[in-house]
Amino acid sequence: MNDSKTTKFSEKLHQAAAPLWQKSIHHPFITELASGKLPLATFRYYLTQDTKYLAAFEKLHERTAALLPQSQGALLLKLANGSGEDVQRSPMLQQLKLSPAEIQQAPIAPNNYAYITHMEHQLSVDPAAAVTALLPCYWLYDEIADYWKDQTSPVPVYQAFFDSYQTVGFDTSTQQLIGLVNELAANSSETVKQQMMTAFLRSSSYELGFWQMAYTHQTWADLADN
Template identity: 45%
Template sequence: MTEFTDQLHQAANSLWQKSMVHPFVQELKSGELPMTKFRFYLLQDRYYLNEFSKFHRAIAAKTSDQQTKEFLLAGAQDLKDSEMAVRERFFEQLKITPDEIAQTPIAPTAYAYVNHLDMTLERDGIGPTVASLVPCYWLYQEIGQKLADSGSPVSYYQEWIDTYDGDWYATNVKRILRLTNSLADSSSASEREKMQLAFVRSSYYELQFWQMAYKQERWS
């Protein structure tokens, strides 16, 4: 049986394929990615993940469905305990200081991605906003699984890959896909269209995020 998330995956397939072969991802795998670009990515991703976690809690506050609420609150906590904890270790090991964090401007793409999530929540509601979160889970899993086949010779990059190739991460992906399908099942056709649009837009921003980090994007 074809699930709604299969439809979403197909709709964003061309964007995901471009993410898979983006120079940032490919050089992370080969070990050729300059550390300056990885540091820039980490600083921008720190901002994004903090906001991403907040969106889980914001959606949870808006829903009356207990199952949805529990998943989102657990997801926010898991982000703190897993991905964000890994990032904090990277920051310590790479000597990224609180001053550097404070003095690093939010890049245009990171700013736009978070605004997209915010606008989706305010304008379109719970279903589309949950769909807008899915690419960050699912695309990273697919990239992690693909890169795990060969790994990376750089320990930081290998740890990044391992984060998204683990069983615990796969469990979280399955949960948000199940929630998305459940929300789609109880939504109208127009609501499902909004969910798909939100998913594709997030997939676009995921692709642009690699480019932002690779070019170390600045405000012009």
């Protein structure tokens, strides 16, 4: 058994989020991507919302970097510029004939808006919490890709989605951000570490909500119906 003093903070985060992550890994959106049964219209919806999300996500890296010491901020900026997700997504968008104009004109979905707003809020909580709020987007996708690596989707664009998160570059970026979170936690008070934990779990919840949002083609009208 690991002593609590030697357990990395990231391991505590991972353990706390495990129930949420298991639900993400086995969400119908993901399982139907793997089986090829997911309707293309649903994947188009996902890509539309995810493109909006990634634009905000990159800016959040930049805003968070400005609050950190130079070396830590430089790593965040490097991750923002080097994840390659936009490059990986470009062929998918082209294949599905999803234009920048169509993406721009589509309204941002409620869960997407709430997720981005949550990460923006962490900037006013603590820089360490803001960094930790970014981590599930890397780490969870890395684990999803690893879980489904032995199954090939019969739909090429769906397999391209899984492949885009099985690269050495993406795994390296994930490990670098995990390392930064551990570094920040090691120099943070218990209060800040609790804020980091809360930020991580909420981001993990929004990640799960993102799959459901895409699976149901969530709209603002849906909220009025609930």
